[in-house]
Amino acid sequence: MGQLLTVNKLTGGYQRSRPVLHDISFSVNSHEIVGLIGLNGAGKSTTIKHILGLMEPHGGEVRLSGKTWAEGKDDYRRGLAYIPEMPLLYEEMTLWEHLELTAMAYGLEETVFKGRADELLKEFRMGKMVKWFPSHFSKGMRQKVMIMCALLIHPSLYVADEPFVGLDPIGIKSFLDRMVEMKRNGCGILMSTHILATAEKYCDRFVLLHNGQVLLQGTLKELQAQANMHGADLDEIYVEMTKEDQ
Amino acid sequence: MMIDEKKLWSRRKRGYWEMAIKYLKLIGNSGFLFTIYLLFVFGSYYYGQFLEWLPQTFPTTLFFTVIFTWLITRGRVRTFAKPGDLFFLTPCEGKLKNYFRSALRYSWMMETMWIALVMLVLSPLFFDRIHPSGSLVFSIIFLLSGLKLWNLAAGFEEQRLQEKNRYILHTFIRLGLTGVSVFALFSLQSVWFILGLALALILFYAGYFYRLSKLHSLKWERLVEIEDSTVMTFYRVANSFTDVPALKSKVRPRHLLSPLYRFVSYKKEHVYRYLFSRAFVRSSDYFGIYMRLTLLAILFLSVVQIDWGRWLLVVLFSYMTALQIETLKHHYATSKMVDLYPVSEGYKLKSHQFWILVLGSIQSLVFSVGLLIMYSPMDGLFGLGLTLIVYVYHSFIRLPKRYMV
Known part of the structure; x- marks a missing residue:
């Protein structure tokens, strides 16, 4: 279980004078799903942006397979796939073109791409829509396109920001099944979500963010111990821990 | 109250x-x-x-x-x-x-x-x-x-x-x-x-x-x-001059133009070519403006009887068209996904130059055939040359500077 992603004493935000994240440290290993949990405004999305290399840290560092973004951005980016909270699609491209472009950008062989694409289209039941433009897609279908693009490229790390929003139950199940499979193959997955029951079922460890700081982290058992709430589920711990400073 | x-x-x-x-x-x-x-x-x-x-x-x-x-x-x-x-x-x-x-x-x-x-x-x-x-x-x-x-x-x-x-x-x-x-x-x-x-x-x-x-x-x-x-x-x-978000002009498939996509083969270096081709053909009005400027130029050329007036028109209209294609640079500026692709920015400039030259060549052909029919083969040749000079200037001298900023 090598450390895939290490976030080390990360301080960051949009303005140097007003950092949003304070001294955040956690890691994601291969063969592991880590849940990133926190209230709205806790700093989840900012943390993710730092991991993606879209923002530069004020202090501390983010390493993917031992390298920071600045040390080699193309290598860094090839190692991860991002599933955003709001589907980011190109309005002027068809579903198939989204897949093809993604495959091209990540340097997949054309035959490999076609094989994987057909499989994904079947699994997510989007085979009939390959020539459709995003304006004809529902929110859930748009999300599926993002998920398929991410699954296509077989990265070592997946970063998923609220991936379930708008997905139908079958879509959620396909996504989670795939995540479990990827984990078995050696990937690491960082998933931010508000759906705690699902998180509790699928995540191996949790990082609980609050006001830009890591409040608790570890397996469910460890969280229970740290919060002194033995036998409590994730929901209860979450509510209890975030209640305090009111 | x-x-x-x-x-x-x-x-x-x-x-x-x-x-x-x-x-x-x-x-x-x-x-x-x-x-x-x-x-x-x-x-x-x-x-x-x-x-x-x-x-x-x-x-x-x-x-x-x-x-x-x-x-x-x-x-x-x-x-x-x-x-x-x-x-x-x-x-x-x-x-x-x-x-x-x-x-x-x-x-x-x-x-x-x-x-x-x-x-x-x-x-x-x-x-x-x-x-x-x-x-x-x-x-x-x-x-x-x-x-x-x-x-x-x-x-x-x-x-x-x-x-x-x-x-x-x-x-x-x-x-x-x-x-x-x-x-x-x-x-x-x-x-x-x-x-x-x-x-x-x-x-x-x-x-x-x-x-x-x-x-x-x-x-x-x-x-x-x-x-x-x-x-x-x-x-x-x-x-018809700029993007109006309130109209959110619909994406048009424009299947007749799909032969243009053949210029983009499946290759990592072609990611931006791919993006630009779809943006130009289908989204907002790059293609519409390109067509309008080309037709307007032909219209003007057909009425102006002075030689140097026609040369001037050819240069002006090809340059205006090039400036419109230049705006493709910003088309994906707000797309986070493009930022995440492990593709060097250098390919972006090259792809942009590529499309400016392809579209410029097509326009120069239209101009020169028009001039040839309406005036003389000499005129046609001049039109071809001038248009190509404008596009070569734009893509190799002006555009790289835009990318430096």
Whole structure:
């Protein structure tokens, strides 16, 4: 279980004078799903942006397979796939073109791409829509396109920001099944979500963010111990821990 | 709390103009002003010739009557009404007199401006065929403006009519009365006749249209509809020069252009080529502008008989087209996904250059074939060479600088 992603004493935000994240440290290993949990405004999305290399840290560092973004951005980016909270699609491209472009950008062989694409289209039941433009897609279908693009490229790390929003139950199940499979193959997955029951079922460890700081982290058992709430589920711990400073 | 109708009016007017000025600026920057200027220069040159060519039997009076009857009958009072007004303003409808008076005054001013503009553009024809006096033109503009005021006021009262067919019938009655009045003006009837006509119109308004306002309530839905269609017209015009988010021009597949995609084979280096090709062909109006500029250039080339004038046109239009394709650079500026691709930025410039050269070559062929058919093989060759020089300059010298910024 090598450390895939290490976030080390990360301080960051949009303005140097007003950092949003304070001294955040956690890691994601291969063969592991880590849940990133926190209230709205806790700093989840900012943390993710730092991991993606879209923002530069004020202090501390983010390493993917031992390298920071600045040390080699193309290598860094090839190692991860991002599933955003709001589907980011190109309005002027068809579903198939989204897949093809993604495959091209990540340097997949054309035959490999076609094989994987057909499989994904079947699994997510989007085979009939390959020539459709995003304006004809529902929110859930748009999300599926993002998920398929991410699954296509077989990265070592997946970063998923609220991936379930708008997905139908079958879509959620396909996504989670795939995540479990990827984990078995050696990937690491960082998933931010508000759906705690699902998180509790699928995540191996949790990082609980609050006001830009890591409040608790570890397996469910460890969280229970740290919060002194033995036998409590994730929901209860979450509510209890975030209640305090009111 | 009472609604301050004066403030409400000025706030809405300001809101509209802030939006409109933003678009007007963009239109001004898009090379449109320059086209207008060119049109003006060539137009004034050919205007005289056109007037000489126009046969003496041309029904000038009738022509003016039709144009101005249409200009004066069309258009209604702009109220800046919003859908929310159906809910929030209907309770104080009776207290909005001043609001609607401001609206009437505003619309009158704007419409008068248009009438004056059209009259000035047509004035050479007027001097040549109707009467050579300049002061007469101004008196006619003044009287036309008065007629417009009558139309706007009457038109505002007639929107109170619930039934669509009565509403349309009234518009037709106005059309008839306006037509008669405009004809009286352009056939230069006596002052007494015109005064009598004006008096009759005023009496008709006071005796009939004014009464409508006492009998019927405002039809807010119609006011909103009128406002909407006015704004939409503006958006549509603006949309031919720049992107109007409110119109969110639909993506058009344009299957006929798919052969262009063959220039993009499956290759990591071609990611930006791929993106640009789809953006150019399908999204907003890159392709539309490219076509319009190319056709407009051909049109201009067909009328300009001076050699150096044609060279200038070829250079100007190819450069304007190149500047439009240049804006593809920003098309994906807000897309986070592009930022995440493990693809070097250097490919972006190369792909952009590639498309500018491909599209430029196509345009140069169109220009040279056009010149060859209309003038001579020499002209065709010159056109080809000049267009290619412009595109090579743009893609290898100007564009890299844009990417440095």
